[in-house]
Amino acid sequence: MGEIIVGLDIGTTKVVSLVGSVENGLIEIVGMGKVPSHGLEKGVVVDIGETTNSIRRSIEDAETMADIKIKKVYASISGKHINSINNSGTVSINKPNREITLDDVRRVIETAQAVQIPPDVEMLHVIPRQYIVDGQEGITDPVGMTGTRLEVDVHIVTGSVTAIHNIRRCVENLGIEIEQIILQPLASSYAVLNTAERELGVALIDIGGGTSDIAIFRGGDIWFSKVLPIAGEHLTNDVTVGLKVPYEEAERIKKEEGTPIVDEITGEEQMEITLISEEHKTISRRMLAKILEPRLEELFDMAVEEIEDAGYKDLIPAGIVLTGGTAMLNSLPEYVQGRYNIPVRRSKTPQGIHGLRDIVESPIYATAIGLLKYAIESKEYREGRIGRRSFNEHKHSLFSKVLNWLERINRFFRG
Ligand SMILES: Nc1ncnc2c1ncn2[C@@H]1O[C@H](COP(=O)(O)OP(=O)(O)OP(=O)(O)O)[C@@H](O)[C@H]1O
Ligand SMILES: [Mg+2]
Known part of the structure; x- marks a missing residue:
C-alpha cells in the first residue's frame, strides 16, 4: 500500500469517508464509508452528538474496508456563513541580489492577509491568484525571479468561528485529527475541473x-x-x-x-x-x-x-x-x-483515480475525491516538490486556538 490519505465529506444528506492509497501521484481508493447524515442543516452542524455519530459510522465502515485505523482526515465545510473577499499585499525585496525566495512569498501573503474581519469570523483559505514583480502581472510562481517589489492578489475564504469549531469538535470527539478544513466547492473543483x-x-x-x-x-x-x-x-x-x-x-x-x-x-x-x-x-x-x-x-x-x-x-x-x-x-x-x-x-469521472470505479464515478463523491486530490497537491507543495501556489499555509486564528485549548481543558476536567 502507498501513503494513506483520508477525505471526510460532511454533507447535509450523507457523510463520506474515502481512504486513498497514493503512489506516484495516482490515488487508489482502498476504503470508503457512506452513511446518511444526521445533525446538519443546510451544510451546517446543528447537533454535535448526531453529527459525531454519523461521522463515526462512516469512518468505521471505511476503516473496516481498508483494514486500517484512521488518525487524520482532510474535512470539508460549507454553509451560508462562508464568505469570500479579494485583497492584495506588497513587500519590497531588499537583498543585494534581489532574488525572490520562498520566504518573501510567505511575507507578501502575510501582508495580504491583513484585512479586518469580524471577531466571530475566521480565515479558512488564503489563496494567491497572481503575483506581480516590479509591475509585471500574471506571475504564478515568483520564486527565483529578481525584482525590488513583490505584490500578490489573494482570494480569502472566511467562515464562522462557531461553525468551523463545531466541525473540529465532531471529528476530534472521535480522537481523529483534522489535517485541514477545506471549502467544499474548492475540494470538488480538484475532482471535476480540467x-x-x-x-x-x-x-x-x-x-x-x-x-x-x-x-x-x-x-x-x-x-x-x-x-x-x-x-x-x-x-x-x-x-x-x-x-x-x-x-x-x-x-x-x-x-x-x-x-x-x-x-x-x-x-x-x-x-x-x-x-x-x-x-x-x-x-x-x-x-x-x-x-x-x-x-x-x-x-x-x-x-x-x-x-x-x-x-x-x-x-x-x-x-x-x-x-x-x-x-x-x-x-x-x-x-x-x-x-x-x-x-x-x-x-465527468475524475482523472487519476483507481479502485471502486462505479462508486467513484457519481457526482455525489466529487467533494470526497476532491479532498484527496487537494491533499496530495498541498502535501507536494509543502514538501517543495511542486511550485504551485494554491495552498495557503494560513495558521488558524489565535482566537480559535484559544477556544480549542479551553475545549480540551474542559474535556480533560470532565474526564
Ligand atoms: N438522480 C438524481 N436526480 C436528482 N436528484 C438527485 C439524484 N440523485 C441524488 N439526487 C439528490 O442529490 C442530493 C444529495 O446530493 P449530495 O450527496 O451531493 O448532497 P450532500 O453532499 O449530502 O449535501 P450538501 O453538499 O448540500 O451539504 C439529494 O437531495 C438527492 O435527492
Ligand atoms: Mg456535498
Whole structure:
C-alpha cells in the first residue's frame, strides 16, 4: 500500500469517508464509508452528538474496508456563513541580489492577509491568484525571479468561528485529527475541473442536498466563492407538498421522473405515485416538472446573479460545470444552458483515480475525491516538490486556538 490519505465529506444528506492509497501521484481508493447524515442543516452542524455519530459510522465502515485505523482526515465545510473577499499585499525585496525566495512569498501573503474581519469570523483559505514583480502581472510562481517589489492578489475564504469549531469538535470527539478544513466547492473543483477550464474561466456549482456551492476559477485559481441555501432537499420538499406524497416517495419520483423542462413533456407522459394516504394515483410527468421548475429557476437566478454581481459573467468562457447529487437531475444542464445562454456540462469521472470505479464515478463523491486530490497537491507543495501556489499555509486564528485549548481543558476536567 502507498501513503494513506483520508477525505471526510460532511454533507447535509450523507457523510463520506474515502481512504486513498497514493503512489506516484495516482490515488487508489482502498476504503470508503457512506452513511446518511444526521445533525446538519443546510451544510451546517446543528447537533454535535448526531453529527459525531454519523461521522463515526462512516469512518468505521471505511476503516473496516481498508483494514486500517484512521488518525487524520482532510474535512470539508460549507454553509451560508462562508464568505469570500479579494485583497492584495506588497513587500519590497531588499537583498543585494534581489532574488525572490520562498520566504518573501510567505511575507507578501502575510501582508495580504491583513484585512479586518469580524471577531466571530475566521480565515479558512488564503489563496494567491497572481503575483506581480516590479509591475509585471500574471506571475504564478515568483520564486527565483529578481525584482525590488513583490505584490500578490489573494482570494480569502472566511467562515464562522462557531461553525468551523463545531466541525473540529465532531471529528476530534472521535480522537481523529483534522489535517485541514477545506471549502467544499474548492475540494470538488480538484475532482471535476480540467486544467483548461480552470485557466480559461469557469463556474463550478456543486448542488447537494442542503446547499449549492459556487466557485469561480480563472487563471488556474479560485477567484470567487459563495454558498447558496437552496438545493436538492428543497426540491424533494416541494414534491412532497405538491403531490401529497411521503418524503421517500418524493425522492424516488424526483430522481426517476423529475426534470425542469416543462415544455418538452406532453401531457400524455404518465406516472404512478403512492400518496401519503397509501393510495395509488396516476399523474402526468408534466405536473411534476411544473413543481420542480420554479425552485430551480429560483436557485439558478440566484446563482447567475451572484456571478454577475461579482463581475464574472463575461469572464467564464468555459461556462458552468454542475456537480453534486442534484446535478444528476434529468435535463438539468440543458435547462440551465437554455435559460441563461451559457455553456453548461455535468461533471465527468475524475482523472487519476483507481479502485471502486462505479462508486467513484457519481457526482455525489466529487467533494470526497476532491479532498484527496487537494491533499496530495498541498502535501507536494509543502514538501517543495511542486511550485504551485494554491495552498495557503494560513495558521488558524489565535482566537480559535484559544477556544480549542479551553475545549480540551474542559474535556480533560470532565474526564
Ligand atoms: N438522480 C438524481 N436526480 C436528482 N436528484 C438527485 C439524484 N440523485 C441524488 N439526487 C439528490 O442529490 C442530493 C444529495 O446530493 P449530495 O450527496 O451531493 O448532497 P450532500 O453532499 O449530502 O449535501 P450538501 O453538499 O448540500 O451539504 C439529494 O437531495 C438527492 O435527492
Ligand atoms: Mg456535498
